[in-house]
Amino acid sequence: MSAPTRLAYTFDVARLLADLAVCDAHEWLTRSHLGWLCHVLRSSDGSVGNMEPSATARDAPLLGECPYFREVLKELGQEFDVGAARVSSLVPGGEIQPHTDAHCVPWRIHIPITTNTQSVIQFNAIDYHWKPGEAWLADFGYPHAAWNRGKTRRVHLLVNVARL
Numbered sequence: 001m002s003a004p005t006r007l008a009y010t011f012d013v014a015r016l017l018a019d020l021a022v023c024d025a026h027e028w029l030t031r032s033h034l035g036w037l038c039h040v041l042r043s044s045d046g047s048v049g050n051m052e053p054s055a056t057a058r059d060a061p062l063l064g065e066c067p068y069f070r071e072v073l074k075e076l077g078q079e080f081d082v083g084a085a086r087v088s089s090l091v092p093g094g095e096i097q098p099h100t101d102a103h104c105v106p107w108r109i110h111i112p113i114t115t116n117t118q119s120v121i122q123f124n125a126i127d128y129h130w131k132p133g134e135a136w137l138a139d140f141g142y143p144h145a146a147w148n149r150g151k152t153r154r155v156h157l158l159v160n161v162a163r164l
Contacts, residue, residue: 004121004128004138007109011072013133016113019066020155023087026062035094035148041069041157042085057084057160069157076109076135076159083160090119090148090155098122098145106141111157116150130156137161 028037029049039062043050046058063070063085073082090096101108110121112130120127122145123138130136138144148154 003126004110004123004136007135007137009075009111009135011111011133011135012068013113015068016072016111016133016157019068020087020113022065023062028089031088034096035091036096037089037091039087040084041066041087042073042083044084052084057082072111072157073159076161080109080159080161080163083162085157085159087113088156088158089153090146091153092148092151094148094154096146098143100143101140106139107161107163108138108140109159109161110136110138111159113155113157114152115154115156116148116152118150119146119148119154121146 023039026039028039031038040048040050040060041063042057042059044052044057046060048060048062073085076082110130112132112134114132115130117129120129122128123142
């Protein structure tokens with residue numbers, strides 16, 4: 001599957017934003033020099049500095065401060081084996097260059113928290129604009145890119161998964 005699939009989940013945007021506010025009280029980690037920032041919620045060793053996706057993961061301390069993110073991961077865990085998770089922010093003008101994540105667990109769920117109409121993610125030269133609260137599953141082992149040409153940031157909850 002190279003095209004993203006919309007999952008049946010719809011998450012409460014107000015509650016996602018409340019947990020995002022908790023994250024905003026902490027320093028964002030820089031993922032790249034092109035405006036890509038993140039907060040680690042689960043990592044292979046449970047540390048906040050480990051941004052590498054992994055199939056197995058332990059909770060990072062920040063997840064303990066985010067009750068709705070924990071609830072979302074628990075709900076996803078009924079259908080998927082939940083691995084690493086992070087909150088990813090793309091600042092206005094930010095860009096994630098085309099790449100693949102074939103070196104790691106490629107299946108990932110994106111749950112937009114906040115976005116704008118000028119923020120897109122691209123798979124196979126097709127642009128997608130996902131709405132807050134939706135859940136999208138994609139094989140990130142395929143080439144993909146993202147950019148934010150809007151005036152506000154784009155923030156997604158990213159969850160590496162495998163089917164149970």
